[in-house]
Amino acid sequence: MTDDLTTKTTTSATSSGVKVAMQLQDVAVSFNGRTAVRDATFNVAANRVTSMIGPSGSGKTTLLRALNRLHDLTPGAKVTGKILLEGVDIYGPNITVTELRTRVGMVFQRPNPFPTMTIYENAVSGLRFNGVKKKSLLDEAAEESLRAAALWESVESRLNVAASNLSGGEQQRLCIARALALKPEVLLMDEPTSALDPIATLRIEELMSTLKQQVTIIIVTHNMQQASRISDDCAFLLMGEDRAGELIEFNTTEKIFNSPIDSRTLDYTLGRFG
Amino acid sequence: MTNSSAQLPRSRRFVVGGSKSPATERSWYSYVLAIAWILFLGVSALFFWSIISKSLPIWQKQAGTMITGTGWGGPYGGLPMILGTLQTSLLALVLAVVVGLGTAIAIVFLIPARLRLITATIVELLAAIPSIVYGVWGLLVLAPWMLTHFYPFLNSLGLTFLGSPDLASGPSILLASIVLAVMILPVFVSITREVISAVPQDLIEASLSLGATRWQVIAKTVLPTARVGIMGAAFLALARATGETVAVALTIGTVSNVQWHLFYPGTTIASWIATAFGESSSVDIQALMALGVLLMVISLGVSLLSRWFISRQRKLLAKV
Amino acid sequence: MTDLFNPVVANDALRAEIQAISHRGRRARLLRSRIIIALCVIALLIAVIPLAALSWEIIAKGLPVLKASFFTQLPLSPNLALPNQTGGVSNAIIGSLALVFYSSLMSVPVGVLTGIYTAENENRTASAIRLMAQTMAGAPSILMGLFAFALICQQLGFGYSALAGSFALAVLMIPVIVVATEIAVRNVPQSLREAGLALGARPHTVSLKIVLPTALSGIVTGCILAISRAVGEAAPVLFTIGGATLLNWKPADPVSALPISIYIDAKSQWPSLRAMVFGIALVLLFVVFIASFTARFLVGRQQRKS
Numbered sequence: 092m093t094d095d096l097t098t099k100t101t102t103s104a105t106s107s108g109v110k111v112a113m114q115l116q117d118v119a120v121s122f123n124g125r126t127a128v129r130d131a132t133f134n135v136a137a138n139r140v141t142s143m144i145g146p147s148g149s150g151k152t153t154l155l156r157a158l159n160r161l162h163d164l165t166p167g168a169k170v171t172g173k174i175l176l177e178g179v180d181i182y183g184p185n186i187t188v189t190e191l192r193t194r195v196g197m198v199f200q201r202p203n204p205f206p207t208m209t210i211y212e213n214a215v216s217g218l219r220f221n222g223v224k225k226k227s228l229l230d231e232a233a234e235e236s237l238r239a240a241a242l243w244e245s246v247e248s249r250l251n252v253a254a255s256n257l258s259g260g261e262q263q264r265l266c267i268a269r270a271l272a273l274k275p276e277v278l279l280m281d282e283p284t285s286a287l288d289p290i291a292t293l294r295i296e297e298l299m300s301t302l303k304q305q306v307t308i309i310i311v312t313h314n315m316q317q318a319s320r321i322s323d324d325c326a327f328l329l330m331g332e333d334r335a336g337e338l339i340e341f342n343t344t345e346k347i348f349n350s351p352i353d354s355r356t357l358d359y360t361l362g363r364f365g
Numbered sequence: 366m367t368n369s370s371a372q373l374p375r376s377r378r379f380v381v382g383g384s385k386s387p388a389t390e391r392s393w394y395s396y397v398l399a400i401a402w403i404l405f406l407g408v409s410a411l412f413f414w415s416i417i418s419k420s421l422p423i424w425q426k427q428a429g430t431m432i433t434g435t436g437w438g439g440p441y442g443g444l445p446m447i448l449g450t451l452q453t454s455l456l457a458l459v460l461a462v463v464v465g466l467g468t469a470i471a472i473v474f475l476i477p478a479r480l481r482l483i484t485a486t487i488v489e490l491l492a493a494i495p496s497i498v499y500g501v502w503g504l505l506v507l508a509p510w511m512l513t514h515f516y517p518f519l520n521s522l523g524l525t526f527l528g529s530p531d532l533a534s535g536p537s538i539l540l541a542s543i544v545l546a547v548m549i550l551p552v553f554v555s556i557t558r559e560v561i562s563a564v565p566q567d568l569i570e571a572s573l574s575l576g577a578t579r580w581q582v583i584a585k586t587v588l589p590t591a592r593v594g595i596m597g598a599a600f601l602a603l604a605r606a607t608g609e610t611v612a613v614a615l616t617i618g619t620v621s622n623v624q625w626h627l628f629y630p631g632t633t634i635a636s637w638i639a640t641a642f643g644e645s646s647s648v649d650i651q652a653l654m655a656l657g658v659l660l661m662v663i664s665l666g667v668s669l670l671s672r673w674f675i676s677r678q679r680k681l682l683a684k685v
Numbered sequence: 686m687t688d689l690f691n692p693v694v695a696n697d698a699l700r701a702e703i704q705a706i707s708h709r710g711r712r713a714r715l716l717r718s719r720i721i722i723a724l725c726v727i728a729l730l731i732a733v734i735p736l737a738a739l740s741w742e743i744i745a746k747g748l749p750v751l752k753a754s755f756f757t758q759l760p761l762s763p764n765l766a767l768p769n770q771t772g773g774v775s776n777a778i779i780g781s782l783a784l785v786f787y788s789s790l791m792s793v794p795v796g797v798l799t800g801i802y803t804a805e806n807e808n809r810t811a812s813a814i815r816l817m818a819q820t821m822a823g824a825p826s827i828l829m830g831l832f833a834f835a836l837i838c839q840q841l842g843f844g845y846s847a848l849a850g851s852f853a854l855a856v857l858m859i860p861v862i863v864v865a866t867e868i869a870v871r872n873v874p875q876s877l878r879e880a881g882l883a884l885g886a887r888p889h890t891v892s893l894k895i896v897l898p899t900a901l902s903g904i905v906t907g908c909i910l911a912i913s914r915a916v917g918e919a920a921p922v923l924f925t926i927g928g929a930t931l932l933n934w935k936p937a938d939p940v941s942a943l944p945i946s947i948y949i950d951a952k953s954q955w956p957s958l959r960a961m962v963f964g965i966a967l968v969l970l971f972v973v974f975i976a977s978f979t980a981r982f983l984v985g986r987q988q989r990k991s
Contacts, residue, residue, distance in 0.1 A: 161570055166478055189576045189715065193707055197574035203567045206685045207589040217575035220585065222710035223703060231699060255684060266571070273575065273707075274700035394889035401798030402814050405859060409817045412856060415835040416828060467728025475726055486981075491736050493910075493973050495917025497944045498966045501951050502739045505959055547735045554732065576707070580718035608825025610920035611948055635827045635920070642924045650834075657831045661824065668823030 110137040112277055112307040113158065113195075118172035120153050120162060126335040127153045131172070133326055133341035135277070140299055140308045142322035142344065144315060146364070149328040150336025151311040155279050158309065159195040160188050176277070193221055196270030196306075197279040201286050202262035204254035204269070211250040213265055217273040232272045239305065240268035241298050260291025264298065271306065278302070280310040284317065296321050315360055319348050327356045416661065420654035431655050437621050437641070441652035443634070443659060445621045450633040450663065452538055453613060454606035457545035461553050462599055468550075469557040470583055485558060492551035500612035503544035508535040508616065511543075516628055528628030536618030539627040541636075544616050545609060549602035556601060556675070560594030561587055563682055593681060597674030604668035608660065610635040634660045743966050750964025760930055760946070763955040771961050779932050780847070780940035781916060787851035787936060788915055792858035793908055799859070800866025800904070805892065814863070822860035827920040829853040834925050845927025848936040853921035858911040865907020869900040902987045906980040913976030917969050919944035943969055 111134045119129035128150025135141045143151040153162075160181065162168035174181050181191050196217075204213045214233040215223075223229060233250075237243040242264045246257070254265055263283060270278055280299075284292040299308055299321050312318050318325055325344040331337045340347060340356045351357045358364060423431060427440050434442025472484050516530035527539065564587050572586040588595070618630025619640040632640075638653050638660075645653060758773030803811045803818075833853035837843050873896045881891035897904075919942075927939025928949075934940065947965045950958040 159574060161573060164573070187711055187715070189578055190708065190711055192574050193576035193704070197571070199567045199571060201567055203565065203571050203685075205568065205571070205586060205590075206681065207592070216572075216585070218703065218707075220572065220575050220577040220581050221703075221707035222714060223706050228699075228702065228706075232703065235699065269571075269575065274697075274703055279574075392887070392889045394893065398798050398802040401795050402802050402810070404795050405799045405863065406814060406817060408856060408859075409821055411836065412821070412824075412828070412832045415832050415840075419831075419835050464728050464732050467725040468732040471725045471729035475722060476729070487736075490974060490977055493913065493977050494739075495914075495919075495944060495969050495973060497917065497919045497947050498743065498969060499739070501947055501962050501966050502742060504951055505962065506738070506742050547739070550732055550736075578714050578718035580721045581714070584721075604823055608827065610825065610827040611923070611944070615948070615951055635825055638827055638831065639920060639923050654831060654835070657828055661828060664825050665820060665823060669820070672819060672823075 109139075111135065112137040112176070113309075114173070114175040114178075115154075115158075116173040116175070118154065118157060118170065118174055120150070120157050121169050121171075122165070123167035126333070128328065128336040130337045131326070131328075132338065133324075135307060135309055136324060137276075137307045138303050138305075139323040140303050140310060140321055141324040141326065142318040143309065143311045143326045143328060144313070144318045144359075145328035145336065145339075146330065146359070147313065148330045148334070148336065150330070151328050152281055153336070154328070155281055155309065155311050158277070158279055159192050159197055161197070163188055189221075193217065193273045194275050195277045195279060196273060196275035198263070198266050198270055198281065198283045200282045202259055202266055204257070204262050204265050206253075206255055208254060209251045210246050210254050210257070210265060213254045214268050214272055217269055221273065232274075233268075236268040236272035237265075239271050239302065240264040241294070242268055258291070260287050260294060263287060263291070263295060267295075267298070267302075271302075275306060277307045277309065280308060282311055282313060285313070292317075315348075315362070319344060327351075327353075327359065329355055329359070413661075416654055416657050420651055420658050422648075423651050423655040424658075431652070432659070435621070435623060437652075438649070441649075441655070442621075443656055445623045446632055446634040446637045446656060447659065448623055449538065449617070449631040450607055450635070450660075452627075452631065453542045453545055453617065453633055454603055454609075456539075456542035456627075457549060457606045458599060458603050460543065460546035461550045461602055464546075465550050465553040465557060465602075466595070469554050469561060470587075472554070472558050473562050474579070474583065474587075485555070488551045488555050488558070492555055496548060496609055496612040497615075499544055499548045500615035503540055503612065503616040504536070507544065508537075508540055511535075511537075511540055526626070528626035530628065533628040534618070534630065536616055536630050537628050538617060538624060538631040541613045541617035541631075541633075542627070544612055545606045548609065548612060549605050552605055553598050553602040556598035557591075557595050560591045560598065560678060563594075564590045565682075565685055568685070590681075590685065591678070593674050594678030597671045597678060600667050600671030600674060604664055604671055607633075607667060608635055608664045609633075610639045614639045634663075740970075743963055743970060746960065746963035747967030747970075748964075750961050751967065755961070755964055759932070763957050768955065769957045771955075771957050774941075774943065774946050774961075774965060776930055776932055777941040777943045777946040777965070779934050780926065780929065781942045781944075783847050783934040783936075783940055784851045784854060784922065784926070784942055785912055785916055787847060788854035788858060789908070789912060791851065791855035792862060792911065795855075796859040796862025796911070797866050797904055797908070800863040800907075801870055801892070801897070803863065804867040804870035805896075815867070818860040818863040821856070822864060825920070826857055826918050827923075829856045829921040830923055830925055832856060833921065838925060843937060845925060845939045846937050847926060847934065847940040850922040850926035850940065850942065851936075853925050854915040854918065857918060857921055858915050861911040861914065862904075862907050865910065866900075866904050869903025869907065870896060872903060873899045902983045906983045909976050909980050909983075913973050916972050916976075917944055919948050923948070 113135040115131050115133055118131040120127050131154055143155065145151050156162055157170045158174060162170055170182060176194065205216060208216060211233055214237055215229045218229055218232055234243060237246060242261060254262065257265060284295050302308060322344045325347040326341045327339045327347060328336050329339045340351060340353045347356060348360050423441065430440040431443045433444055434440055435444050436442045472481060476484065512530065512533060512535050516533055519527055520530060568586050568590060569582055572582045613633050614636035617632060617636055619632045619636055620630040621632050621637065624631040634656050638656055642653060755773045756778065757775055759776055760774060761770045761772030763770050799814060803814050830853050833849045837849035837852050838845060843849055877895055877899060878891050881895045922942050922945060926942060928945060929939045929941050943965050947962050951962045953959055
């Protein structure tokens with residue numbers, strides 16, 4: 092693993108021998124020339140949970156959305172630097188963005204199952220978008236992903252019910268299942284519990300610790316306790332002088348919370364601002 | 366004395382002039398408001414009552430013929446008008462929906478953002494153009510062009526069942542339908558545009574994140590979510606088409622025959638009322654009032670459906 | 686296509702199968718997406734063509750007609766000796782002005798006050814009014830003509846008159862004004878009313894002194910849109926105003942109106958009269974666009990304020 096990429100106070104969180112799922116090299120995102128986030132350089136270790144924390148305006152979500160090229164359709168958005176998935180530049184000339192997105196899934200802030208689809212249809216929607224038609228394959232993938240999202244037991248008997256009948260927490264787990272059904276290597280989660288109650292939040296957090304065995308997770312959260320509870324590695328971002336977010340520090344979660352290198356990280360994790 | 370605070374939870378608004386508000390708050394102002402709404406309800410009720418009561422003799426004498434018969438005078442047959450109304454407005458609706466759906470999608474998702482507002486403004490301006498202007502354009506500009514170019518072109522495609530260009534005179538059911546389509550297109554597009562831009566952005570992003578192509582996002586996520594509202598837009602456009610009078614009266618030729626060849630003249634309920642009224646005896650006018658009742662039923666039915674669809678879409682989006 | 690997404694990384698059979706299927710059809714799906722999206726853009730162009738053609742024809746053919754005599758003269762009939770003798774449409778201009786004036790006089794007070802009532806009350810009467818307003822707003826305008834004919838011309842014995850025509854237009858305008866007023870009044874922040882009530886003002890004082898001034902631009906916008914619709918409507922006045930080739934304007938007189946002049950002249954055998962129709966249509970377009978822009982301006986100003 093290349094540690095010479097690291098700049099500033101960023102150190103490689105991954106000891107040699109750990110597989111790297113994604114590499115960010117000097118990534119910056121700007122909208123109509125205004126930089127929203129920059130200087131993001133770190134490695135995302137495979138089968139671990141990497142969290143991105145920081146106050147609002149620090150560009151966590153913006154950075155996350157660059158990882159599956161969701162900024163592509165935003166007019167005026169520009170992503171610079173390199174983002175590598177399994178060593179290949181995802182903004183490279185030969186990349187088909189729809190294919191990339193089947194490999195890097197995403198879960199959003201608000202539970203957003205497709206309102207016109209049933210639970211089953213939601214679970215297999217990604218597969219259907221990508222041309223999978225065979226019933227047996229869809230059934231297998233639906234069951235596997237719903238099991239992985241710890242939802243199978245409660246919905247097995249009502250797969251053909253509208254997804255809107257589920258509770259908020261169940262809906263969010265359905266959204267996770269929907270993303271998992273495509274068997275992505277990486278799962279991006281954008282504050283996935285911010286719209287949920289504490290019990291549903293806890294269940295999603297438990298889920299993530301088991302999920303990381305099959306998928307690399309990158310989660311944005313504004314909740315520091317959550318980041319410290321669930322993540323293995325942690326990126327701390329902060330809004331700079333010019334109102335652009337920047338990466339302050341990247342390290343294992345343990346080090347970020349217990350022995351950060353940058354004093355601003357310490358201030359933030361101790362709740363002195365933010 | 367009723368406790369007025371007990372009613373407050375039902376409404377965010379305070380109560381003025383409501384019959385249950387404390388007597389001290391009853392003022393000249395509430396009486397003025399009451400006069401206004403009583404006038405409004407009275408005139409509206411009179412509206413329905415007048416037209417219906419004037420047509421009663423016809424319904425008593427020949428209700429069946431009115432709906433299924435042909436010919437005007439002697440017994441009055443409304444069939445050509447009813448059929449013509451359905452023909453023109455449904456054909457116009459199909460044309461407007463096909464073109465309008467693509468247009469609305471293009472406006473919301475495909476054209477650059479800075480063109481979006483101006484396009485939307487233009488569409489709304491077009492919806493405000495008086496229908497007589499569309500009629501004039503149809504009769505004086507479109508009709509001659511269709512006669513020399515469009516009818517022969519359609520015939521050359523093998524659509525000879527529409528009629529022969531040599532026997533056509535200009536005004537026709539097809540012309541009226543096309544003019545209607547152009548007229549209701551802005552109505553349909555402006556509501557459809559609103560409905561599909563109200564589809565939550567995160568649903569669109571969720572589909573994109575699952576590897577959907579742009580078309581799949583539209584076809585599998587946006588349109589199904591907006592479906593009910595789009596139906597509402599279509600029915601509103603249909604209501605406008607069924608009730609349209611002068612634009613059709615100028616372009617359809619107003620001949621009271623059942624006509625299936627679309628190159629030839631026909632008539633609709635509204636355009637027949639407008640055209641026949643001038644030379645009508647008092648009995649004729651009763652029959653025209655009866656046609657008016659039919660139009661009322663069709664139009665109000667369609668626009669009620671449209672409103673029902675649109676309000677259901679609102680509720681659906683509120684839940685999403 | 687790059688070998689980035691080589692199924693080598695796929696470490697289970699299901700994943701390998703899904704990725705293989707997904708990869709196989711990808712080009713076809715993207716192509717289909719592009720084709721259909723192109724069709725949507727073509728639909729936009731198809732929609733633009735007739736609408737652009739219409740505006741262009743009306744402007745190009747209408748402008749040459751708009752001479753001073755068009756506005757000041759009474760209509761004349763062309764004849765074989767003078768085929769281009771058309772006169773002007775001063776009678777229709779005066780008639781339309783009279784109709785708009787009388788119909789506004791009838792519809793604005795009733796519409797605005799009814800709208801205020803429905804906005805500030807949440808009872809059965811209010812919902813009945815709301816339902817009626819929406820129903821009337823959806824009724825075809827020719828029916829307003831039938832109604833005014835039956836009631837004003839026949840029942841009340843006024844015959845063809847400006848009064849009958851403006852009554853028909855007022856019936857058309859009231860529901861538009863009711864709905865617009867209700868929305869405008871409801872958009873006034875509740876905190877404003879509460880502030881007034883907290884100062885001890887009586888509800889009707891709050892309504893008159895605080896709510897109405899705040900909602901005024903929305904109400905005016907609604908009235909402008911209703912009026913601009915009434916100016917262009919032919920169907921309600923077709924058999925209620927009688928038509929007049931004189932400068933009539935009194936309520937009991939038969940009058941003419943711009944849309945009616947269009948309706949009659951468009952069917953004329955005389956090319957000169959058919960040409961004049963474009964001039965009248967242009968005037969109507971102008972009025973409607975001015976009204977729309979004014980309404981937009983007022984709405985925009987209101988939004989900036991709040």
